[in-house]
Amino acid sequence: MDIRFPLGLMFAIVGALLAGFGVMTTSSTMYAKHSLGVNVNLWSGLGMLAFGLTMLWLARRAKPQG
Amino acid sequence: MQLHWIDYTIILIYFAFVLGIGVVLKRYAKTSSDFFLSGRSIPAWITGLAFISANLGAQEVIGMGASGAKYGIATSHFYWIGAIPAMVFVGLFMLPFYYGSRARSVPEYLKLRFDEKTRALNAISFAVMTVFSSGVSMYAMGKLLHLLLGWDFTMSVLLSAGIVLVYTYLGGLTSAIYNEVLQFFLIVAGFVPLVLIGMKDVGGWSGLQARLATESVARGFDPGALTESWQHMGTPAANPMGVEWFGLVMGLGFVLSFGYWCTDFLVVQRAMAADSMNSARRTPLIAALPKMVFPFLVILPGMIAISVAAPSDTGLAGRTPATYRLETTAQAGAPTALPIMQRSLIPPKLDDKGNPVVGTDGRVALDYDLAIPQMLGRYFPSGMLGLGLCALMASFMSGMAGNTTAFNTVWTYDIYQSYIKPGASDSHYLAVGRYATVFGILISIGAAFVANRFNNIMDLLQLVFAFVNAPLFATFMLGMFWKRTTGHGAFSGLLAGTLAAAVHHGLTLPVGAVAGVKGGWLAQAVHTYPSEMAQNFWTAIFAWTTCFVVTILVSLFTEPKRDEELKGLVYALTPIPHDRNLPWHKRPAVLATIVLGLTLLLNVIFW
Numbered sequence: 236m237d238i239r240f241p242l243g244l245m246f247a248i249v250g251a252l253l254a255g256f257g258v259m260t261t262s263s264t265m266y267a268k269h270s271l272g273v274n275v276n277l278w279s280g281l282g283m284l285a286f287g288l289t290m291l292w293l294a295r296r297a298k299p300q301g
Numbered sequence: 302m303q304l305h306w307i308d309y310t311i312i313l314i315y316f317a318f319v320l321g322i323g324v325v326l327k328r329y330a331k332t333s334s335d336f337f338l339s340g341r342s343i344p345a346w347i348t349g350l351a352f353i354s355a356n357l358g359a360q361e362v363i364g365m366g367a368s369g370a371k372y373g374i375a376t377s378h379f380y381w382i383g384a385i386p387a388m389v390f391v392g393l394f395m396l397p398f399y400y401g402s403r404a405r406s407v408p409e410y411l412k413l414r415f416d417e418k419t420r421a422l423n424a425i426s427f428a429v430m431t432v433f434s435s436g437v438s439m440y441a442m443g444k445l446l447h448l449l450l451g452w453d454f455t456m457s458v459l460l461s462a463g464i465v466l467v468y469t470y471l472g473g474l475t476s477a478i479y480n481e482v483l484q485f486f487l488i489v490a491g492f493v494p495l496v497l498i499g500m501k502d503v504g505g506w507s508g509l510q511a512r513l514a515t516e517s518v519a520r521g522f523d524p525g526a527l528t529e530s531w532q533h534m535g536t537p538a539a540n541p542m543g544v545e546w547f548g549l550v551m552g553l554g555f556v557l558s559f560g561y562w563c564t565d566f567l568v569v570q571r572a573m574a575a576d577s578m579n580s581a582r583r584t585p586l587i588a589a590l591p592k593m594v595f596p597f598l599v600i601l602p603g604m605i606a607i608s609v610a611a612p613s614d615t616g617l618a619g620r621t622p623a624t625y626r627l628e629t630t631a632q633a634g635a636p637t638a639l640p641i642m643q644r645s646l647i648p649p650k651l652d653d654k655g656n657p658v659v660g661t662d663g664r665v666a667l668d669y670d671l672a673i674p675q676m677l678g679r680y681f682p683s684g685m686l687g688l689g690l691c692a693l694m695a696s697f698m699s700g701m702a703g704n705t706t707a708f709n710t711v712w713t714y715d716i717y718q719s720y721i722k723p724g725a726s727d728s729h730y731l732a733v734g735r736y737a738t739v740f741g742i743l744i745s746i747g748a749a750f751v752a753n754r755f756n757n758i759m760d761l762l763q764l765v766f767a768f769v770n771a772p773l774f775a776t777f778m779l780g781m782f783w784k785r786t787t788g789h790g791a792f793s794g795l796l797a798g799t800l801a802a803a804v805h806h807g808l809t810l811p812v813g814a815v816a817g818v819k820g821g822w823l824a825q826a827v828h829t830y831p832s833e834m835a836q837n838f839w840t841a842i843f844a845w846t847t848c849f850v851v852t853i854l855v856s857l858f859t860e861p862k863r864d865e866e867l868k869g870l871v872y873a874l875t876p877i878p879h880d881r882n883l884p885w886h887k888r889p890a891v892l893a894t895i896v897l898g899l900t901l902l903l904n905v906i907f908w
Binding site (some may be wrong): 238248252260 | 315322326329479482680683688
């Protein structure tokens with residue numbers, strides 16, 4: 236099993252989850268309290284999702300039978 | 302610190318993947334070579350990341366954060382001096398022997414190069430050390446999770462041990478390696494945002510410098526002592542570490558660092574699992590690239606933690622600084638003379654009764670180990686908090702897994718196959734390896750509980766392990782580069798070096814320490830060191846030198862192996878692989894030059 240598959244999958248799932256949570260909580264006070272007003276859940280989530288999808292794509296590209 | 306559903310969900314997803322990877326990889330662990338060495342089939346980028354992750358246990362993450370708060374940017378020496386040169390060396394010069402000799406473990410290399418008794422000495426001491434280290438990781442994680450989240454210590458230990466047991470039992474080294482790669486990216490994902498937000502809060506590097514200048518002066522040093530890594534290394538009194546550059550470079554940079562990266566099977570095993578000699582040699586070099594950058598991920602948070610004021614409602618599992626003060630005054634019956642307020646994110650160190658611990662200088666001791674957890678609690682909302690804690694847990698667990706896979710390999714090949722039951726079938730050894738995984742974890746769990754009851758025993762054990770490790774590199778260096786070194790020489794050198802370490806420690810004390818676990822137990826302290834770190838570095842230097850000299854002397858009086866026996870094991874008798882026709886990024890010498898150049902640059906920038 237190519238490691239990029241579980242790696243990509245985990246980060247895609249966690250990233251999507253965090254980004255979704257970030258969208259849901261946009262008006263929460265916790266961002267002002269903790270991360271200087273930045274919705275770090277949304278941004279980190281999107282970053283992780285991008286990373287995860289990239290890994291999945293690389294894994295798929297390496298395997299001809301997809 | 303309160304966790305919400307999103308945090309628990311992230312942690313559960315991680316656990317599910319970790320276990321799932323183990324389950325899927327079981328079908329690839331058909332032979333003992335698969336189980337212990339991943340069939341020597343792993344590509345260089347994966348072994349490279351695993352190499353650095355195996356080393357990046359949570360004690361390193363938490364410890365470096367603590368050191369960042371205590372010593373400032375000078376902590377980077379542990380990386381730029383204390384790791385990179387050794388990693389380059391092992392990749393360029395030692396892996397040809399480890400990989401080319403087809404040794405299946407570091408002790409096995411010693412057997413091929415020297416003799417059985419040298420192998421036995423190394424195998425037994427390593428096996429004991431590694432299984433106890435695993436226990437210490439379990440203990441540290443249990444304690445931290447209890448402090449931060451109120452989780453039951455026993456439950457944390459058993460849960461983490463159980464998860465590690467399942468995936469290493471099923472998938473062997475490959476499982477451990479895959480999960481180490483996951484851990485690496487989790488740490489990056491968790492700590493990059495932390496550093497970005499923290500740095501923004503303190504006003505960037507110049508803002509941090511200004512705040513740490515105040516802190517540095519408050520501690521009695523020059524303003525730059527916490528943000529300049531070399532300028533204050535002239536004398537021990539000028540820097541918070543209490544060392545001078547020679548002890549640092551020789552003790553940390555040479556003996557301790559080479560001793561670890563070049564001989565510790567935990568990391569070397571990952572390089573041995575690579576799919577080719579070229580990949581094996583590139584493994585530590587590839588690992589060196591993120592290793593160079595990690596100071597920014599783990600040390601900076603510590604430095605930020607000490608320079609940021611505690612928000613009014615920080616606390617641990619519900620306890621606030623105000624509560625500390627209330628408890629203390631209630632105990633004493635009168636307002637105490639000591640200011641207990643928490644000036645930065647780092648809380649005072651509390652003893653078992655909840656009272657602040659006071660150091661010998663009359664000041665309240667700070668619990669620096671909490672720097673990183675406090676940073677997570679301060680700057681991360683729910684969601685990222687779960688991710689950050691998950692990254693920490695991943696570090697602890699992959700440290701345990703690394704120790705477990707190293708243990709089961711050394712047990713099976715170097716102890717069981719060599720002395721208990723040689724000549725059995727491969728599937729027999731595979732089964733033995735799986736049993737060893739189980740009982741290795743059980744011993745570690747036991748060690749974790751012992752550590753919980755008797756803190757000092759753990760300190761003592763780790764001290765003994767340091768004595769054993771210190772001389773190792775001299776033995777390997779002589780073994781690989783001087784064909785005249787003999788088995789008797791190696792064995793006596795190792796014993797003499799370990800003894801020298803113990804004697805040196807027994808006769809010296811760091812300033813302000815009481816004789817006992819800290820030193821001075823053999824006799825009245827002959828020499829006092831300005832700090833514990835200085836004592837460690839010089840203990841290492843003495844041990845290494847003793848081992849070096851004794852090994853040479855004894856070798857000159859004993860019979861070496863014949864040249865034909867040493868082919869592939871010694872520099873003079875092994876052809877160095879030629880790689881002139883490979884692309885630049887596959888040439889170890891090129892990678893090494895790039896790594897060293899960048900490291901030099903970093904040292905200059907933070908001079």
